[in-house]
Amino acid sequence: MVMQPSFHTALLGGLLHSLQNVPNSVPATILCPSTFLRSVFVTNRNDHENNPLDPNFRIIKSIIAHLQERSGRTYFKVDKSTALPSIHKSNYSPISLDVQPDLMFCSPGIPLNMGSQRLFTKIIVKLKRHSSRKSTISNLDRARCCVNDEFDLYPSDSTIWKSLRSTDINRLTRNFLWKCMHETFHVGTFWDNVPHLEHLGNCPTCTVPDTMEHIALECNVPGQKIIWNLCEKIWNLRYPLWPKLHWGLILGCGLPRFRTNKGNRLRAKERFFTILVSASIHLIWKLRNERVLEGKNLTDTEIENRWISMINSALKRDQTLTNKARFGSLGKTKQIVLETWSTPNMRCRTIGRKARGF
Numbered sequence: 001m002v003m004q005p006s007f008h009t010a011l012l013g014g015l016l017h018s019l020q021n022v023p024n025s026v027p028a029t030i031l032c033p034s035t036f037l038r039s040v041f042v043t044n045r046n047d048h049e050n051n052p053l054d055p056n057f058r059i060i061k062s063i064i065a066h067l068q069e070r071s072g073r074t075y076f077k078v079d080k081s082t083a084l085p086s087i088h089k090s091n092y093s094p095i096s097l098d099v100q101p102d103l104m105f106c107s108p109g110i111p112l113n114m115g116s117q118r119l120f121t122k123i124i125v126k127l128k129r130h131s132s133r134k135s136t137i138s139n140l141d142r143a144r145c146c147v148n149d150e151f152d153l154y155p156s157d158s159t160i161w162k163s164l165r166s167t168d169i170n171r172l173t174r175n176f177l178w179k180c181m182h183e184t185f186h187v188g189t190f191w192d193n194v195p196h197l198e199h200l201g202n203c204p205t206c207t208v209p210d211t212m213e214h215i216a217l218e219c220n221v222p223g224q225k226i227i228w229n230l231c232e233k234i235w236n237l238r239y240p241l242w243p244k245l246h247w248g249l250i251l252g253c254g255l256p257r258f259r260t261n262k263g264n265r266l267r268a269k270e271r272f273f274t275i276l277v278s279a280s281i282h283l284i285w286k287l288r289n290e291r292v293l294e295g296k297n298l299t300d301t302e303i304e305n306r307w308i309s310m311i312n313s314a315l316k317r318d319q320t321l322t323n324k325a326r327f328g329s330l331g332k333t334k335q336i337v338l339e340t341w342s343t344p345n346m347r348c349r350t351i352g353r354k355a356r357g358f
Contacts, residue, residue: 012059019066027072031079038076050110062099065106135183146248147255163254168274173282213247223287226303253277268339
């Protein structure tokens with residue numbers, strides 16, 4: 001069975017491998033650095049055992065069958081001192097596990113009374129095979145490879161799609177990134193199959209295919225270079241190194257994981273990168289449409305002021321979301337907002353004369 005590599009699948013795979021090689025009559029104590037295993041097999045067992053949509057459903061059922069087959073007692077203990085080995089990605093080696101549960105100790109599927117119409121509908125939709133767009137598959141792979149090269153991560157397709165729905169990104173920008181991933185915009189090669197309009201597929205300034213990647217990173221028309229330089233400038237006010245941008249990294253702007261020397265995640269830094277890149281690429285697209293469709297040619301100062309206004313709008317949105325009573329689970333804590341935006345050396349006036357709000 002092929003499973004997406006993650007912390008949880010590693011724990012489940014290790015537990016299944018142990019149960020398959022330990023005599024059933026011997027008492028066993030399972031030590032885990034998190035509460036995940038105890039939650040799955042003790043606290044919230046019914047929720048996980050009866051959720052076929054869980055990507056780890058088969059291995060969970062197999063583990064439950066092994067647990068019920070055992071005559072010796074099994075204990076789950078949370079031990080924070082149990083450190084996981086640090087292994088470089090080049091040392092990863094796939095292992096083969098038999099996840100077929102023994103039907104003597106575990107029934108296949110879920111009881112009918114544990115399901116709902118909503119759950120069964122999702123299962124039916126999942127069982128139907130839909131052909132994926134070639135452009136979508138290509139963009140998913142590009143996002144995955146760029147994030148892997150830059151941050152040593154290898155996100156699954158579901159993780160990439162989930163990152164596009166991050167609440168750190170405003171709704172209109174989320175929709176824009178989703179369309180970019182599917183290449184639904186009428187640019188570039190789209191016009192190759194439209195008779196007498198093939199010329200619209202080329203950039204009038206650069207005379208090359210006017211793809212989204214070209215618009216975002218390569219076009220010589222004033223806009224994208226100014227905006228990315230501003231991003232690097234404001235980033236360097238807080239952090240030393242601005243990542244080298246590629247189209248795949250822009251599509252996966254919600255995926256990067258920044259860490260301290262001790263391995264702790266820098267969530268404020270991750271949020272700042274996500275907000276900065278997602279808002280900037282959306283602004284580049286808006287400016288391109290204003291130039292091509294409406295004939296507006298903005299000056300460098302006007303582009304700079306538009307970007308500063310966009311950043312201040314993102315800050316204001318974050319400030320508004322600190323109202324947990326109003327926004328509930330979608331709200332942000334004041335602490336994370338302050339960590340994202342505040343620093344003694346960060347002042348918008350260093351970027352543009354009209355900047356305010358920091």
